[in-house]
Amino acid sequence: MQQKVIEIIAEIKEDPALLQTLDGSSDLTIDAALDSLQIINFILRIEDEFNIEVDFDTFDLEHLKSVDRFTGYVAGLTGQ
DSSP: OOOHHHHHHHHHTTTTHHHHHTTTTTOTTTTTTTOOHHHHHHHHHHHHHHTTOTTTTTGGGGGGOOOHHHHHHHHHHOOO
């Protein structure tokens, strides 16, 4: 799941080099440099990929502090 999240980040950023530079500890807003619009597009893409629904009313920005944190959040929604 972590690799798929990184692939989606690279897709949103249109930057294949991110596949080599991002890892589980990478911050989505600092290391991946996702801006607010890209974060929305990223989450929508994640929802489609993992067939989940992110509740923006309860979504904690702390989940964006690392790929691992975000992956853990998504895993919790998928029941994995």
